[in-house]
Structure formats: C-alpha cells, structure tokens
Amino acid sequence: MHIVMVECNPNGIAGIANALRLGHRVTLVTADPDFYLNASPLAADAYAHPNCEVVKSADAFSIDALEQLVKEIHAAHPVDGVTTYSEYHTVHAATVARALGLPGLSVEGALNARHKHRTRLALRGAEGVRQPRFAHVEDPAGIEAAIREVGFPCVVKPSDGTASLHVLHLTNEDELQAYLAELAKVSDYGRGVTRIPDLLVEEFVTGELVSVEACVLADGTVVNLGITDRTLSGFPYFIEMGATYFADHPLREQLFAMNEKVLAGLGIDFGFIHTEYFLTPEGPVLCEVNGRLVGGIVPGLMKISCGVDPYLEVIRQALGETPELPFPGEVIATGRWFGSPVEGVLESIDFAAVEELPGFHEALSYRAAGRQVSKLSTSNFDWLGHLVFTGTDRDQAHGRAEAALDRIDVQVSVKVAR
Incomplete structure (x- = not known):
C-alpha cells in the first residue's frame, strides 16, 4: 500500500x-x-x-x-x-x-489541537475539564492587557509552537519586554513553517507534568493507553529532560476520564493523541493537546515496554487497518535527554561508562563530532542526545537513568576571548 x-x-x-x-x-x-x-x-x-x-x-x-x-x-x-x-x-x-x-483526524479537531488558543476557547466552561486562567492575544500589541488580566507570574507561549520553543515563565514587565523583543525576530520555525501571530498568556500552574497517550479508533472510541511522566528543566524555560511510559499512576482513572472529555470537546475523532496535564492539589489541569503520536523518545519507550511499535501503528491506522495498541507492559522504560553546558564545537561523546550499567538499553548522540552545538538553555532543540534505561518499576528505572547522566563523557571545544 x-x-x-x-x-x-x-x-x-x-x-x-x-x-x-x-x-x-x-x-x-x-x-x-x-x-x-x-x-x-x-x-x-x-x-x-x-x-x-x-x-x-x-x-x-x-x-x-x-x-x-x-x-x-x-x-x-x-x-x-x-x-x-x-x-x-x-x-x-x-x-x-x-x-x-x-482515514484521518477531522480538520476541525486538528485545528483545535494545533492552535493552543483554540484548545482553550473550545474547552472554556467544559464540565469536568480544568484549565488555567488564560488570555488569547491575537496581536502582540494586546499583550499588556492580557498580562493585566492574568497577572504575574504567568507563562507566555506562541499558539502554534512546539517542543517548548519560545515558552517562557514571566514574573515582571522587564522580562515581558525582553521576551517580546526576541519573539519579534521569529517569523518561522524552519522547514518553511511560518509562525502565526497569536499568543497565549496563561496563569502559572505548579504541579507535576504528565501526559496521557491515547488512540481514537475509526469508530470514534477513545482508548487511553498509558501515562508518560515528564522531567523538566528549571525556570524560566520548560525544556523536557526525561520521560517514562507506565500504567500505574495514582491519578490514572481521573486523568483518563478527563482525557475523554477533552478529546470529545475538541472534536478529535481519529488517531494517536498526546495530551499533557499538570497535576495540582485540586486535580489535573489541562496543559495542551497534540493531535499526533507523542514525540521524542517516548514511542521507543512504548515499544520497549510492550513490543508494539507505535510509529508503525500510526501508519497502519492511516491505511485503514485496526492498529495494535501499545499498552504499558511489565518492563518500565525511561529516557533522559542531555545537552551541553556551553556553546562550542562538539569534539566527542563517549557512552562507554554508561553502557556497562544495569538496565542500560540505548544511548544515542544527535550531533556528529565537529558540529557546532548550543548551550542547553531554551528548548528541546538544544538536546545533544538521550539515554534509555529499564527497570522493574518506575523508581528503579528513574534511578538508573539519573545515575547514568553523570557518566557521559562530553567534550566540547570553546573559543576563549582574548
């Protein structure tokens, strides 16, 4: 086919x-x-x-x-x-x-997930769906009024962004002006992807970030598959630094129930869907919805856990077949991304001390020696590579991966000002 x-x-x-x-x-x-x-x-x-x-x-x-x-x-x-x-x-x-x-996701559903302001507006007032307080900014000239409405601290993000690019935690007016000055220089995201002007200003919500991975079958049935936890970098940026795919989160049923309401409210009727939630003391709060398979290394973690390749199942579903669903298995797989502490030219990455550790599954560099690399600072695009470890439960897998990060040998040459 x-x-x-x-x-x-x-x-x-x-x-x-x-x-x-x-x-x-x-x-x-x-x-x-x-x-x-x-x-x-x-x-x-x-x-x-x-x-x-x-x-x-x-x-x-x-x-x-x-x-x-x-x-x-x-x-x-x-x-x-x-x-x-x-x-x-x-x-x-x-x-x-x-x-x-x-076969495919409805265009309306795709738009509602793709543009973050549409997600917020479509689900505003939806029963059983918690969202942060927010303001949609159609023109950057309206950003100050939106900030007054939401208040500091807040999070500002492009409505059509991804990979935490240009997402920033703001605490005062000076930070806002610096952010807008930088964003004004960004007209596209590369590969011909033009940026729309819409911004979203949101209340800063604290709590663990997790995602629900789901598949909507051809008849519209939502099948919640599992949960992915997220390890994030510190303020003011939100770089994803780790992920684990598993089943037994204590808020699983609450998350799954809300996820079905979210997808129905957005008109999402087909395909693998990745939806992120903040876990607050009052319960899950919707972060964002992505109308496609979860990205990064998570599909690989899913395959390690259950033996089903979700990349291939996306293709099978698009071809009109019933996909095999990658529910979490007994093996728990976790990944950690890493980057360079400085900007420079990558000389080498050596994983030898990592590969001998218990639970080691994979280590991969995203950059070849001799290439310029950025400092890990603003977005997922600063990643240099990843590690994957397994364990009998989430805690064991986490501990193994965290310990391994200190054993990666990254050599970067830096120009010294004279």
Whole structure:
C-alpha cells in the first residue's frame, strides 16, 4: 500500500523504515530532506530504498499547494493513506486525507489541537475539564492587557509552537519586554513553517507534568493507553529532560476520564493523541493537546515496554487497518535527554561508562563530532542526545537513568576571548 508522510520527525524515520520493510510504498513530502539525513541515522537507507520517494517542496507548508501536490502524487501512484508525526503538520495531513477521502483526524479537531488558543476557547466552561486562567492575544500589541488580566507570574507561549520553543515563565514587565523583543525576530520555525501571530498568556500552574497517550479508533472510541511522566528543566524555560511510559499512576482513572472529555470537546475523532496535564492539589489541569503520536523518545519507550511499535501503528491506522495498541507492559522504560553546558564545537561523546550499567538499553548522540552545538538553555532543540534505561518499576528505572547522566563523557571545544 502507498502511504504519504507529510513531513516527519527525526525519530519517526524509524516508522518509515519499518513500513518499507513490510513492503509498503512511502512518499515523504518535505521542505528539507537534508534535515532528516542530518538528524536520523536511518534516513539515508530509507531514502535509498526502492519503495521510498522523497518529494522536496518549498511550498509544502501551504495547505493549498500541498493538497495539489499530493493529488498529483495520487494520480501517478494511488495513495492509500496520509499521515504525519510532525506537530507542525497535523492540520496539513488531516486536510489532505479529507481531500482524498482517506482515514484521518477531522480538520476541525486538528485545528483545535494545533492552535493552543483554540484548545482553550473550545474547552472554556467544559464540565469536568480544568484549565488555567488564560488570555488569547491575537496581536502582540494586546499583550499588556492580557498580562493585566492574568497577572504575574504567568507563562507566555506562541499558539502554534512546539517542543517548548519560545515558552517562557514571566514574573515582571522587564522580562515581558525582553521576551517580546526576541519573539519579534521569529517569523518561522524552519522547514518553511511560518509562525502565526497569536499568543497565549496563561496563569502559572505548579504541579507535576504528565501526559496521557491515547488512540481514537475509526469508530470514534477513545482508548487511553498509558501515562508518560515528564522531567523538566528549571525556570524560566520548560525544556523536557526525561520521560517514562507506565500504567500505574495514582491519578490514572481521573486523568483518563478527563482525557475523554477533552478529546470529545475538541472534536478529535481519529488517531494517536498526546495530551499533557499538570497535576495540582485540586486535580489535573489541562496543559495542551497534540493531535499526533507523542514525540521524542517516548514511542521507543512504548515499544520497549510492550513490543508494539507505535510509529508503525500510526501508519497502519492511516491505511485503514485496526492498529495494535501499545499498552504499558511489565518492563518500565525511561529516557533522559542531555545537552551541553556551553556553546562550542562538539569534539566527542563517549557512552562507554554508561553502557556497562544495569538496565542500560540505548544511548544515542544527535550531533556528529565537529558540529557546532548550543548551550542547553531554551528548548528541546538544544538536546545533544538521550539515554534509555529499564527497570522493574518506575523508581528503579528513574534511578538508573539519573545515575547514568553523570557518566557521559562530553567534550566540547570553546573559543576563549582574548
């Protein structure tokens, strides 16, 4: 069968590779094919596969242009499914799937999840769904009025952002002005992804951050799969530094019940969905909804835990098949990301002292030696790599991964001012 992937993400190249191994034809539509070649060790072999076609299009983020392009692809080789692993392109995949009459998330549901202000507005007043106090800012000129409405401390974020990019905790007016000055320089997120002007100002909510991973089947049934905990960096940024996929959270039933209400309220009717919640003393508070499979290393953690590859199941569902669902198993897998403490040129990363530890499963560098690296400071894009460890329970897995971080040998050369 023929699947069209509208962009991807570096880890998601594994899904493309697995689909090719099963004999499917894959067409990857992307504005920047080299992005994946530089970010995934699997990309070169996938690109070279006879059943893989990579279509480069600078206009891929234009929905009209993308729809026309995929119709041309469909005319040459009939398309059986359309999907994406990319947060930036969920609306695009939904729109193209609808245009071809193929399975997919409703466009309205995709929009409500993709744009954070739409999520808040659609669920405002929804019974059983707690949200932070918020203000939607359509023009940056209205930010000060929104801040007065919500108050300091608050969190400001672009409505169409992802990976914690440009999300900041603010405590005063000076921090706000500095934030707006920096954001004004950002017109796009790379790969042709243009930024919309909308911002969201939210009450600062304290509490553990977790996510509910779910799948909405073709008949609209919401199946809650498991919970992913999150380890975050300190203020003022919110960089994800760790994740564990498991089943036995004490608020599981409460989270699952709220998740069903959230997805129904947004019109999310198909596919794997990743929804984040803050755990406050009053109960879960909705952080955000992503109309696609959870990103980063979590799909890999899911596969370790239960043996089901969620990347491949996304493709199978888009092709009209009933997906096998990756419920957490007896093995608990956790991951930790790491970065550089300084900006410079990466000389080497040595995992030898990590690989000998109990529970070690995987260590991966995202950067090749000789490349410029940034200081781990503002977003998930500052990651240098990750570790994955397993355990018989969450505490054991956590402890093993945390201890291993101190045994990574990262060498970075830094220019010294003279």
